Amino acid sequence: MNTASPSNARRLRRWLLRGALLLILVIAAMAFWNSPWAAAPKMLWTLSRMPPATQLPVPVDGVRPRQIADTFGAPRGRDRTHAGIDIFGKRGTPVRSATPGVVADIRDSGLGGRQVWVIGPGRERYYYAHLEDWADGLARGQVVQPGDLLGHVGDSGNAKGTPPHLHWGIYGADGARDPLPLLQPQGTR
Numbered sequence: 026m027n028t029a030s031p032s033n034a035r036r037l038r039r040w041l042l043r044g045a046l047l048l049i050l051v052i053a054a055m056a057f058w059n060s061p062w063a064a065a066p067k068m069l070w071t072l073s074r075m076p077p078a079t080q081l082p083v084p085v086d087g088v089r090p091r092q093i094a095d096t097f098g099a100p101r102g103r104d105r106t107h108a109g110i111d112i113f114g115k116r117g118t119p120v121r122s123a124t125p126g127v128v129a130d131i132r133d134s135g136l137g138g139r140q141v142w143v144i145g146p147g148r149e150r151y152y153y154a155h156l157e158d159w160a161d162g163l164a165r166g167q168v169v170q171p172g173d174l175l176g177h178v179g180d181s182g183n184a185k186g187t188p189p190h191l192h193w194g195i196y197g198a199d200g201a202r203d204p205l206p207l208l209q210p211q212g213t214r
Contacts, residue, residue: 065127065166069144072126077147077197081123081207082171084153085112085178085191090208097203108201109152109194116189118178120153122169131165137192138182141175152194155184 083090093112124145133139137154141163145151157179169175178189195204 064168068125068127068168069148072144072146073148075146077149078124078145078207080209081204082121083112083208084121084123084175084193085114086119086121088112088114090205090210093205093208095203095205097201097205108196109154109192110203110205111190111192112178113188113190114178116178116180117157118189119174120156120176120178120191122151122171122173122175124151125170126151126168128163128165128167128169128175131159131163133181136183138184139176139179140182143169143175147197150196152192152196154192154194155179155181155190157181157189 083093093110095110097108097110122143124143126143126145128141129144129150130142131140137152139156139159140152140154141156141159143151143153153175155178156176159176160174163175178191180187180189184190184192193204195202195207
């Protein structure tokens with residue numbers, strides 16, 4: 026004699042369907058967490074727990090810190106000051122990430138022209154501007170490591186017609202900070 030009623034069979038089917046859906050969601054979540062799309066959120070979490078950098082390599086290949094003039098805070102026009110340093114180099118010289126980070130933005134606009142923004146340790150924002158071009162395949166949300174290629178020295182934006190250089194700025198919760206004191210003598214490439 027069959028003791029299963031039609032209502033018990035429906036409950037069992039619903040329970041199995043819900044269990045299958047839950048299993049599918051768990052598998053999808055695990056697949057996402059281990060996918061390249063999850064790398065940026067994981068890295069942002071890691072970066073937020075790190076202190077801001079205290080020593081950095083020069084982000085332009087072949088340039089030593091002693092070759093860089095301290096122009097941080099110098100007047101620029103009537104209403105602003107220089108919120109970074111200019112690192113001069115031959116047009117096309119590689120510009121590399123000074124820190125681990127996540128590419129927050131890639132744009133061609135404003136004073137900086139072709140620029141890349143990287144969120145680094147302590148969630149400070151690193152600004153690489155006046156680039157000639159960007160590294161092939163560089164994308165918003167991409168995780169970068171120190172030494173990864175971001176672009177090449179140029180004169181885009183309001184630097185058009187000036188000697189090629191990288192304008193490099195670091196911005197934290199308290200505003201811009203001078204990158205020059207952070208540069209390590211051995212930080213050349």
